[in-house]
Amino acid sequence: MGSNTITLTPGTCVRLKSGGPTMVILGIDEAGVFCGWLDGGKLRGDIFDAAGLEPAHRNT
DSSP states (O other), X not given: OOTTOOOOOTTOEEEXXXXXXXXXXXXXXXXXXXXXXXXXXXXXXXXXXXXXXXXXXXXX
């Protein structure tokens, strides 16, 4: 596997490689990776291509 490979499973925190909010993977199917995130207190969601996602690093 390449160094850019991440494991995509529901519950994994990701973000777009182009930037943006931290999102949580809610589901995966043939259409893509369904992610959810909060935007001003509202739950948002969309489907993304797996190749455009990277792991989100949390501050601990």
